[in-house]
Amino acid sequence: MNYISTRGQVEPKGFIDTVLMGLGEDGGLMVPETIPSVSAETLNKWKGLEFRELFIEIFSLYANGEIPENDLKELVDASYASFRDPEVTPVRKLNDSLYILELFHGPTFAFKDVALQFMGEFYSYVSKTRGEIIHILGATSGDTGAAAIQGVRGKEGIKICILHPHEKVSKVQELQMTTVNDKNVLNLSVKGNFDDCQRIIKELFSDLSFKGEHHLRAINSINFVRILAQTVYYFYAYFRVSDQLGSDAASKKINVSVPSGNFGNIFSGFLAKKMGLPINKLIIATNENNILERFVQTGEYRPGEFRKTHSPSMDIQVASNFERYLYYLLDEDSAKVSDYMAQLASEGRIFVEGELLERVQSELHALGAKNEQGLELIRKYKSEYDYLLDPHTACGVAAYEAFNEEGEVTAAFATAHPAKFDEAVRLINIVQEFPVQIAELVAKDQFQTVIENDKAEVTRQLEAFFAGDTVSKA
């Protein structure tokens, strides 16, 4: 299997080269030339597998045998050894129509750990086996950064620089990133928002001579391996919900409700569905930064005004992986995708209508939950089920309440642990106990460099960091 760009201007690449490339060299996103389909018989075989085994099966369909089986097994075992739940991503039943897929049992208490623990091991493996220099550049609205840093801190042959928006991530997210004092980690706190951080890194990735000279690698979901690793828990959730439904499984449709910012998590579900997993509704849950909800309702994709909310990881206007969805919506026509993306860049909006919009509305459901609605749901589920939702998960539960119909059940994805967002939880007078790994962060020193929202400044910081000068300040 080879990988090509959504904009059609990259020679087909193998799996490892695709991961190393990250953002397509033509500015597009890499996708498999064909999506492997999984038969009912295979699904039946997979349903008894535990998470790690399932990961290996799915990954092997995409990796062209470029990683020998034993090596892959070792990478997967090492990636999930630090998870606190033996199931990695367990499913809890809250009521007859609502199941929660808990994705927060990794080292930084967010769903990003599932893919990024693997990516850390993977990059380390590629650095050792191919002698590649790995200089990671990433942007975060809070969770990706912490998970990516945790995945590679202290690893030989790897350096990582993460841009986060200054004072726009939660306190715990900030501490998780900035209390890491390993020499191979640089935190840049940018006076802007997440979209600014993401724009800067994409511009740097698009500068091919800078990218090549500094060996820049991506850890955000622009990198296809992130998408792939995330498909695993869609399959896992589907199987575990089916198990729990027992004899009702045959008569119930299973939806997923997914808190979404950069469209990477929900795109993994789209891919799983295209592979043959019989998910019913793919429900996109956002907060008041609701560009995706507006797109699904009206066909217009137009970044709006940035809103600071109680769910900062989803405070995003420009969703990277939207381009991958557009590619499939436009029947894999890369020339059309390029035209649409050029229009987005020049006019600040794109628009689909007629049959295309009907297709969007048949493939996706979307809700942008209001801040107050999220808090109200946290209160309600705590009191009715003694289950504490984090503010992102609460948006997913709001979308479940809006779209789940008779004869359906929904797996709502719990994308983070509530302790990461105590600022919001405290607003409704709920006092939570912090896991020790989070409680101990406050006593640690922080290391980060606060900079202006300026690509030239980021460039200077990166050049110094990659050249070996430590620029992080206490």
Ligand SMILES: N[C@@H](CCOP(=O)(O)O)C(=O)O
């Ligand atoms: N919500 C994310 C934003 C980056 O998304 P990614 O999936 O492309 O890494 C975050 O928490 O940083």
